[in-house]
Amino acid sequence: MESNIPQKSSTFTTETRSRSNLSGQILKVRLLGVDTPEKIAEKNKPYEYNAITNLTYLAEWGLNAKDFAYTMLYNKTVYIEFDEVAGLKGYYGRYLAYVYLENLTDFNALLVKEGYARVYTEGECKKEDYYLQLEEMAKANKTGLWRIMR
Numbered sequence: 834m835e836s837n838i839p840q841k842s843s844t845f846t847t848e849t850r851s852r853s854n855l856s857g858q859i860l861k862v863r864l865l866g867v868d869t870p871e872k873i874a875e876k877n878k879p880y881e882y883n884a885i886t887n888l889t890y891l892a893e894w895g896l897n898a899k900d901f902a903y904t905m906l907y908n909k910t911v912y913i914e915f916d917e918v919a920g921l922k923g924y925y926g927r928y929l930a931y932v933y934l935e936n937l938t939d940f941n942a943l944l945v946k947e948g949y950a951r952v953y954t955e956g957e958c959k960k961e962d963y964y965l966q967l968e969e970m971a972k973a974n975k976t977g978l979w980r981i982m983r
Contacts, residue, residue, distance in 0.1 A: 861927040865919055866964050867941045868953040869898035870978065882951050883972070885981060894978040898949040905943075910935045919958045931960065942967055948977015 870891035871877045877895070879886040913930040915921055923929050932940040942960070944950035945967045952964040972979045 861925075862913065862930050862932070863923055863925075863927040864941045864944070865916055865929045865931050866953055866956075866958040866960050867944050867950040869944065869950045870895035872896050872899060882978065883982065885978070887981065890981060891978070894949065897977075898944065901944070901947070901949055902940075905934065905940060906932070911940070912937070916958050916960070919956060923956070929956075929958075946971060946976075948979050 870882065872892055872895040874888040874892040877888045877891040879888065882891060885891060912933040912935075913928075914933065915928070915930055919929045921928060934940055934943075939960075941950075942964060945952060945964050948971045952961060952968045954961065954965075971977060972982060975982065
């Protein structure tokens with residue numbers, strides 16, 4: 834199995850489904866433990882983001898998350914970390930990884946903290962409890978997509 838030490842990578846593109854160049858290969862990477870809304874309203878589900886049922890609103894936040902990821906990751910050097918709890922690949926064959934910015938900020942956590950994503954609890958990962966704490970803080974502060982909540 835792969836090392837759990839963050840590995841240097843580059844050319845991440847947008848969204849939670851990103852590509853990275855690792856050891857000369859193009860890999861499909863899913864950001865582990867987080868889920869951003871879909872960019873197309875009909876692809877979102879009511880109540881997937883707690884009590885939010887406005888699918889158009891969620892799609893807007895899907896676009897916001899894409900733009901944020903693009904700004905933070907495109908043509909930047911990043912580091913990736915695999916998680917022995919989650920495994921190396923997910924259901925669709927994509928690598929599951931935590932992504933760290935060059936300054937070692939956890940980008941997955943940043944998405945949750947800034948309200949661009951919810952915690953993806955449908956799978957397992959070692960940072961789930963930490964991410965859930967960040968999500969609760971984002972909700973309490975009505976940050977990002979959570980500002981619509983009462």
